[in-house]
């Protein structure tokens with residue numbers, strides 16, 4: 570076989586025009602997975618893409634090796650429309666599907682590769698102008714399917730079966746023929762939390778742990794004294810009459826915000842001008858292991874080891890957005906919050922069976938100002954004033970942090 574034919578076969582197999590052995594360093598990329606790949610697999614040498622030689626030779630890989638990662642990442646999720654059964658009609662203007670991309674659109678608009686402009690252009694040229702589409706383009710993507718199943722589950726527990734949903738008749742997935750428990754989506758979410766390590770553990774070394782500053786606010790009449798943890802912490806069980814985002818009526822939990830202003834904005838009722846708001850800061854007195862839903866990392870398509878999490882990460886981002894939507898408390902909160910309350914119970918009581926580690930709460934973003942907030946699985950009995958901690962105390966109120974504010978003086982900082 571001649572050289573040209575061998576080269577053509579190699580190009581075909583690797584999915585790009587091979588033979589570019591120039592060296593490139595990670596400084597030309599913002600995509601975390603490509604940067605990590607170069608740092609891990611590169612050798613110290615001069616970079617052909619940097620303007621000046623560097624006396625500290627950076628880690629570099631050949632452009633061909635870079636292209637192997639790029640093409641593998643793309644081919645894990647996108648294929649050729651002809652192989653995916655998409656019809657072509659030249660009179661109708663080409664492929665009979667809306668989501669067909671040429672290489673340029675795929676790299677720039679669909680995948681949105683973050684790199685130097687000239688490098689992006691060279692990558693597009695090296696792959697060549699081809700057509701691309703999602704695998705199985707007539708089915709839902711995995712992320713869409715998960716979102717669809719989550720919506721079905723929400724509808725079930727909000728409007729059909731609140732308490733025995735785990736015994737509800739199975740549903741058959743039309744595409745796969747799989748028979749699904751409606752609650753299977755909870756297990757999927759649980760495993761994604763573990764696989765994506767969405768945990769925030771305040772334990773540092775041995776007995777050392779990070780203090781979280783968690784502000785609470787309570788609006789009350791001017792005659793009511795609010796001066797201690799008992800009055801500023803969660804209500805007792807029999808007074809926990811409100812349904813909240815993570816906890817149903819009757820099951821109190823501790824809600825706190827990373828900023829005093831967020832705590833106020835979360836609870837203020839501006840119609841009661843004669844009332845005041847008392848705020849104060851609690852700190853954890855022991856290490857806390859939280860599920861962190863405050864920021865779901867985006868999995869890069871070029872993170873080949875986490876390729877199986879690429880679609881789930883898209884689902885989890887949509888999921889977190891949907892469960893953090895503001896809900897008008899006009900009575901609908903009694904069913905609109907049920908899905909997040911069920912997920913919370915799953916995280917609290919079922920997820921530890923997988924992680925083999927107890928979970929103390931959830932870190933999330935405020936639906937009002939996107940600041941960090943916390944729900945801690947702690948009742949009034951677990952909250953004390955600083956200095957009065959007991960064995961089962963989880964959170965202590967810094968009494969020196971207590972402030973009061975007249976509703977008339979209140980200004981939202983959002």
Ligand SMILES: [Zn+2]
Nearest residue numbers: 594616618619
């Ligand atoms: Zn460079």
